[in-house]
Amino acid sequence: xxxxxxxxxxxxxxxxxxxxxxxxxxxxxxxxxxxxxxxxxxxxxxxxxxxxxxxxxxxxxxxxxxxxxxxxxxxxxxxxxxxxxxxxxxxxxxxxxxxxxxxxxxxxxxxxxxxxxxxxxxxxxxxxxxxxxxxxxxxx
Numbered sequence: 523x524x525x526x527x528x529x530x531x532x533x534x535x536x537x538x539x540x541x542x543x544x545x546x547x548x549x550x551x552x553x554x555x556x557x558x559x560x561x562x563x564x565x566x567x568x569x570x571x572x573x574x575x576x577x578x579x580x581x582x583x584x585x586x587x588x589x590x591x592x593x594x595x596x597x598x599x600x601x602x603x604x605x606x607x608x609x610x611x612x613x614x615x616x617x618x619x620x621x622x623x624x625x626x627x628x629x630x631x632x633x634x635x636x637x638x639x640x641x642x643x644x645x646x647x648x649x650x651x652x653x654x655x656x657x658x659x660x661x662x
Contacts, residue, residue: 524553525639531646533654538590541583542646548576549638556631566624569631576638577615584608591653594660600652607649611641 525546532539552572555565588608591601614637623630 523550524635525549525643533646533650534658535590535654538587538650538654541579541586542642542650545576545579545583545642548572548579549635549642552576552631552638553635556628556635559627559631564627566627569623569627570620573615573618573634577612580608580611580615584612587650587653590657594657596653596656600656604649604653607645611645614641 527543527546531542533542552569555568555572558565559569588601588605590596591604618634619630623634
């Protein structure tokens, strides 16, 4: 397991928390497949399938969050930061060279997993958490 759900990941919204948890599960599933690559198993198709699923799910999740920002009147400064982070993530994962992944699976998948786990950890704890606290304070 490369990243594990922790209580401090909670953004005080059950839907956002469930979506974050699903993204963590997808990263961990890719990590399990990467272990097979270490054993010499060609797992390119399965890795790409999980990766593309995660990318699509992230777009869905970001759209959900951005809709919530508007619905709840989240301040424009933090909304802009969130949207920039979301776009940055999407551009980064879209730029990953799948040919390179096919040619050097172990090295490429380890780099992808490192990026995904670190990005998600930082994004939840430092960016999404602010929105979660905004929601929590608004509902108290």
